[in-house]
Amino acid sequence: MKGNGPAYEIEDSPVNDSIVFLPPEGEKRFFMRLFLKGAAMDRSSGVPGRSRNLLLDPFPRRGSLVAPQQVHGTDVIAASGGAALPARPMADGVLIDRCGIEASLRFADCFPVVIASLSPSPRIVLLHSGYKGTVLNITGRAVRSLLDEKGADPSKTWAWIGPGIGREHYFRKKDEPWTQRGIETFSRHNIAEDGDDVFFDLGGEIRKQLRDAGIGEEMICSVPLCTFRDNDVCYSYRRGDRENRLFLLAWME
Structure with a gap:
């Protein structure tokens, strides 16, 4: 998916397929990829150092x-x-503000949130926002911290959401304490109740948190894969x- 705003594309590879997060305007300083379910990730068993070592051939350290x-x-x-x-x-988040260092996070239903900005200087923020992280608003907190810096410019800041578990598949029991916190915190548009089950739209709430923190709608890109539904290409804890x-x-180039 490409356009004038932030975009993504899925790149096939004999090593392991990945989602490439693409800033607009041909910006090449940011390397940001999510490696999907595949040969290398199957072998790594979720161990980050092992995952990285299995990708060294196409992507040198x-x-x-x-x-x-x-x-x-x-x-x-x-x-x-x-x-x-x-x-x-x-x-549950890593800030990259210089070259010569790599950052990583891991996911299996929780949502990756990737933020890239050119102001006040180039930087990348990686976030892990599952249900609890979304209730606690890790995304909004991180964006406000970023945009509160002198010289920060929301028009030069982009965000990507997902893939994560979709609203049709993520539910919790109504009587659980953390469920009540979500009911009190989430927008009503991102909650649906069905008997004793409460369904939450994590991706929709994260998008709202980005907007509320100062990122424009046109600067946000959501990847429409659901980790539970699309278990052929994504890992899902609930599956x-x-x-x-x-x-x-x-990393930054």
């Missing part, structure tokens, strides 16, 4: 790899040598994928 232990929170760490493997700091993960990898 650009630096140490930051691969935080994801805990469904809101902390975002800066990509640095001290945070790189074998260290596994607890966080039984306990170890394997989609692998989000990024």
